[in-house]
Amino acid sequence: MWIDSHCHLTHEKMALPPEQLVNNAKSGGVGGMLNISCQINGDFPDVLATAKKFDNVWCSVGTHPHDAGLETEKSVTLEKLIEIANSGSKIIGIGESGLDYYYDRSPRGDQQESFRKHIRACIETGLPLIVHTRDAEDDTIAIMREEADGKELTGVMHCFSSGPDLAAKALDFGFYISFSGILTFNKSDQLREIAKTVPLERLLVETDAPYLAPVPHRGKDNEPAYVVHTGKFLAELKGISENEMARITTENFFRLFKKAKLS
Ligand SMILES: [Zn+2]
Numbered sequence: 001m002w003i004d005s006h007c008h009l010t011h012e013k014m015a016l017p018p019e020q021l022v023n024n025a026k027s028g029g030v031g032g033m034l035n036i037s038c039q040i041n042g043d044f045p046d047v048l049a050t051a052k053k054f055d056n057v058w059c060s061v062g063t064h065p066h067d068a069g070l071e072t073e074k075s076v077t078l079e080k081l082i083e084i085a086n087s088g089s090k091i092i093g094i095g096e097s098g099l100d101y102y103y104d105r106s107p108r109g110d111q112q113e114s115f116r117k118h119i120r121a122c123i124e125t126g127l128p129l130i131v132h133t134r135d136a137e138d139d140t141i142a143i144m145r146e147e148a149d150g151k152e153l154t155g156v157m158h159c160f161s162s163g164p165d166l167a168a169k170a171l172d173f174g175f176y177i178s179f180s181g182i183l184t185f186n187k188s189d190q191l192r193e194i195a196k197t198v199p200l201e202r203l204l205v206e207t208d209a210p211y212l213a214p215v216p217h218r219g220k221d222n223e224p225a226y227v228v229h230t231g232k233f234l235a236e237l238k239g240i241s242e243n244e245m246a247r248i249t250t251e252n253f254f255r256l257f258k259k260a261k262l263s
């Protein structure tokens with residue numbers, strides 16, 4: 001059984017309704033998925049309602065770096081974020097949060113403030129952090145170190161697409177590394193080299209659907225069922241069987257996201 005550790009089931013660009021996405025996933029061997037929030041005062045209520053509708057669909061709460069500049073997101077206090085994160089058994093992680101200096105859709109100062117708030121909420125609640133980072137390697141790790149400052153902080157670098165330096169530092173920090181369909185793209189030689197160096201017990205797989213469909217669906221709509229393609233690709237890269245990779249990444253998921261319970 002595979003787990004899609006990061007998807008957006010109710011995203012406006014998702015081609016199919018959640019019922020069908022979940023059915024396709026389950027009949028394709030994907031037994032669970034983590035539905036990710038991008039705006040606490042935007043998509044979160046829907047993200048949570050969708051998670052509640054299905055067995056083995058969980059969710060996160062958080063503000064995407066693209067949305068960190070919105071007044072509605074900036075108005076969410078640390079206390080409020082903690083209160084929401086602790087408000088139900090389906091909410092198993094905090095994010096996605098982080099820094100995206102590639103698109104710079106929100107001012108960098110706002111992204112950093114928001115990232116710090118999410119890290120503090122993780123430390124307070126003990127929930128794992130789901131990190132989105134692009135073209136912001138130095139600031140990402142610096143802020144994580146500053147805020148954690150010796151305190152327990154767990155999490156995952158989602159849709160990993162940075163360089164070997166950040167991979168090494170994130171692993172040092174105790175974080176997991178999640179690979180998406182990007183791993184299967186032709187141009188991703190450097191990413192494949194990095195994947196070879198990540199210890200098996202720190203690997204996760206994800207779709208980030210509706211974006212980034214893996215080969216052989218590249219360029220088409222993505223969905224959680226397709227995490228199997230990335231998982232198989234990763235198994236081959238690491239020289240282990242598909243079943244082993246499914247078992248290992250699933251165990252890793254439940255070790256990191258301790259609140260997630262299978263039903
Ligand atoms: Zn992301």
Ligand SMILES: [Zn+2]
Binds near residue numbers: 006
């Ligand atoms: Zn995402």
